[in-house]
Amino acid sequence: MKDAQTAEFFLKGLERHGIEKRQFGHDFVYRYPESAKMPVLSPTELKRELQGMDFTGQEMAFYLHVPFCTSICSYCHYFKQLATRQETEGYMKAAAAEIGNYRKLAKGKIELNSIFFGGGTPTILGGKQLAGLLGRLAEEFELSLEKEISIESSPETLSEEKLFGLREAGFNRLSIGVQDFNDEVTRRCNRNHDRKQAVEAFDTARAAGFENINIDLIYGLPGQEKKHWGENMEKIEGVRPESVTASDLRVLPGTALYSAGREKFPKIRELLEMYSMFCEKMLSMNYIQQFPYQFVKRGKEMQFLELQWGSGSFIGIGPSSCSYIAGWDYNNAFPMENYTEAVAENGLGAAVGKKLSGKEEMVRFAALALKKSGANRENPGIGKGEFRKRFGVELEQAFKGQIEKLEKLELVESNAKSISLTGKGMFFHDEIAKQLFKG
Numbered sequence: 084m085k086d087a088q089t090a091e092f093f094l095k096g097l098e099r100h101g102i103e104k105r106q107f108g109h110d111f112v113y114r115y116p117e118s119a120k121m122p123v124l125s126p127t128e129l130k131r132e133l134q135g136m137d138f139t140g141q142e143m144a145f146y147l148h149v150p151f152c153t154s155i156c157s158y159c160h161y162f163k164q165l166a167t168r169q170e171t172e173g174y175m176k177a178a179a180a181e182i183g184n185y186r187k188l189a190k191g192k193i194e195l196n197s198i199f200f201g202g203g204t205p206t207i208l209g210g211k212q213l214a215g216l217l218g219r220l221a222e223e224f225e226l227s228l229e230k231e232i233s234i235e236s237s238p239e240t241l242s243e244e245k246l247f248g249l250r251e252a253g254f255n256r257l258s259i260g261v262q263d264f265n266d267e268v269t270r271r272c273n274r275n276h277d278r279k280q281a282v283e284a285f286d287t288a289r290a291a292g293f294e295n296i297n298i299d300l301i302y303g304l305p306g307q308e309k310k311h312w313g314e315n316m317e318k319i320e321g322v323r324p325e326s327v328t329a330s331d332l333r334v335l336p337g338t339a340l341y342s343a344g345r346e347k348f349p350k351i352r353e354l355l356e357m358y359s360m361f362c363e364k365m366l367s368m369n370y371i372q373q374f375p376y377q378f379v380k381r382g383k384e385m386q387f388l389e390l391q392w393g394s395g396s397f398i399g400i401g402p403s404s405c406s407y408i409a410g411w412d413y414n415n416a417f418p419m420e421n422y423t424e425a426v427a428e429n430g431l432g433a434a435v436g437k438k439l440s441g442k443e444e445m446v447r448f449a450a451l452a453l454k455k456s457g458a459n460r461e462n463p464g465i466g467k468g469e470f471r472k473r474f475g476v477e478l479e480q481a482f483k484g485q486i487e488k489l490e491k492l493e494l495v496e497s498n499a500k501s502i503s504l505t506g507k508g509m510f511f512h513d514e515i516a517k518q519l520f521k522g
């Protein structure tokens with residue numbers, strides 16, 4: 084939607100129906116109930132439920148949160164901190180212990196379908212430390228190097244030695260947080276790298292043998308203009324990574340940008356235009372839209388998020404990390420001191436969350452599965468058969484009013500197998516998922 088007037092008209096029309104994109108205070112949907120509504124949990128009760136559980140034959144993913152960064156980005160709302168030697172050592176010990184404690188709770192070995200080291204900036208840790216954590220996982224879980232083993236990074240942390248070491252240790256998917264190739268835009272966000280470092284990191288990762296590289300971009304950054312975004316698209320066309328993730332900026336309370344002058348930010352209409360440019364460029368290069376915000380080359384579909392948006396189980400280790408196991412949806416404690424104390428006292432870092440009710444599971448499943456929508460992906464959206472099998476009710480019946488409304492607005496479409504986002508709906512995937520919260 085490149086035409087400004089058409090975009091403005093479209094946005095205003097949806098606003099009248101309560102579907103409004105906001106830059107400030109708007110959060111990414113990754114669970115239901117929302118985080119703010121999650122209670123403090125009892126680690127004893129959680130452990131009692133997990134004790135002796137048999138996960139044999141189940142798909143399970145693993146997430147490790149490494150909360151250290153080289154600088155603090157002005158928009159960042161994740162739990163992160165600058166690295167100190169003492170805290171890094173405490174973190175490494177607690178994370179290794181927590182991994183072992185999950186293993187002790189479960190009956191038999193847990194087979195991992197994918198692994199994701201996220202953060203923070205995991206690659207701020209040394210190659211040996213990262214290989215050690217992966218080795219710890221291999222000791223405690225069933226882990227094949229054929230599976231997706233992914234690590235997030237920032238260009239300034241990717242030396243040649245680090246990249247070759249990571250590949251040798253078994254990491255096979257690298258996500259590089261570039262955000263924008265324009266130095267002025269990244270400088271304003273207090274990021275610690277420039278365009279040259281980003282391009283060098285990509286080339287060196289290729290030389291090190293990474294055949295699956297993702298580039299993360301953000302649109303809506305202060306001072307970012309459509310012409311910058313167009314240059315980003317040209318750069319992407321030049322390097323052709325296996326996947327590109329473009330997120331809209333979310334400015335949340337507690338970040339430096341939240342209190343900054345709001346006139347510096349692109350308008351929502353411009354965000355919609357940048358998103359349209361992204362989709363058009365990626366489709367013109369024959370990428371598959373795996374999720375509304377992520378395009379991949381065929382055969383390189385991301386396993387970790389496919390499982391997460393499909394309500395598969397995943398274990399989260401590290402401060403603030405999220406887990407979803409056997410109907411329990413919870414976060415670990417943070418900051419670091421709280422996390423290391425929780426692991427020392429209870430064996431696990433779990434601090435906030437709950438066992439979901441049947442109704443909550445149903446809403447969670449539908450809202451997250453909508454993220455599996457994409458222009459040309461297989462099995463898009465919420466599978467009607469799977470929904471019926473899991474919950475014993477028809478999808479259209481469970482969300483009657485909401486689905487009718489969204490269909491009328493042409494934001495979702497239905498066929499015999501599924502309900503998924505339309506091209507118009509993709510930009511609003513979070514706002515549409517929230518409509519299902521009212522189910």
Ligand code: SF4
Pocket residue numbers: 151152153154155156159160161163202203204237260
């Ligand atoms: S590098 Fe990532 S985690 Fe660290 S401050 Fe920036 S956005 Fe946050």
